[in-house]
Amino acid sequence: VTVKALQNRIDYDFRDAAILKSALTHRSASKDHNERLEFLGDAALxxxxxxxxYARFTDASEADLTLMRVELVRxxxxxxVAREIDLGSYLSLGAGERKSGGRxxxxxxxxxLEAVIGxxxxxxGYAAARDVVxxxxKSRLDLVREHPIKDPKTLLQERLQGQGDDLPDYDVVEKTGDAHDRRYRVECRVDSRQLVAFGEGTSRRDAEKEAAHLMLKELEKCD
Incomplete structure (x- = not known):
């Protein structure tokens, strides 16, 4: 399997092949792994x-846009998406990860995938990454509004219940701004996993949703 084939699949030709190699290298395989690129790609994604x-759904509310975004980036x-482009075939993994089905x-x-975007x-540049994303x-962007999307808090609760974990606790840890311009920072805690995530928003509910979304990402990393 050649890296050129992957570039064809994402329709982007790298000028610096070394950075793509880093994006495809898991930490189990090398010290020059993809976690920093993953961090950048997560933000760009x-x-x-x-x-x-925002451009497609001009009549959608902030809440609807947030739910659609959560669905698409989970x-x-x-x-x-990674399986659709056969990304696993291009990954460099340590022996243990290869044997345990890491691909x-x-x-x-x-x-x-986030690392490749990074x-x-x-x-x-960002514009090129946006086009790749x-x-x-594309097919999911076209359909995302046609299917009911669950609130991140509901998704988190269902996932934890299904795995026999404690249900999440939400606490407001900070409120800033005047009454007409309030921002909330909320902690989401899952004691059985010893995990904590923080979300922010213009209402407590929005901050809890963001915290739940970030907690789901943490749980996915643990799987």
Whole structure:
């Protein structure tokens, strides 16, 4: 399997092949792994999806746009997209991860896809990365409004119940701004997993949704 084939699949030619190699390298395989690129790609992905949704659905409310964004950037969605471009075949994994089926693990695939997006940002800038994201998610962007989307808090509760974990606790840890311009910072805590995530929003409910979304991402990394 050649890296050129992957570039054809995402319809982007890297000028610097080394950065794509880093994006495809799991931490189990090398010290020069993809986690920093994953961090960058996660941010670029979120902005690119927000851009696309804002432009497509001009009558959608902030709440609707947020739910659609959460659906499109969640780990399980990214893993499906990664499988569609056969991303697992291009990954460099340590022996243990290879033997345990790492090439087909949702968390590894989702992280690697974000890393590839981050690599495009470094190689060609945000606009190039945005175009890659829109191409990869095109069919889902076209359909995302036609299907009912569950609130991140509901998704988190269902996932934890299904795994026999404690239900999440939400606490407001900070309120800033005047009454007409309030912002909330909320902590979401899952004691049985010893995990904490923080979300922010203009209402407590929005901050809780963001915290639940980030907690789902943390749980996906643990799988």
């Amino acid at each position: 979120g902005l690119a999806v927000a851009d696309a949704l 780990g399980s969605t990214l893993a499906l 087909n693990r949702d968390s590894i695939l989702a992280d690697a 690599a495009v940002v470094c190689d060609g 829109v191409r990869l998610l």
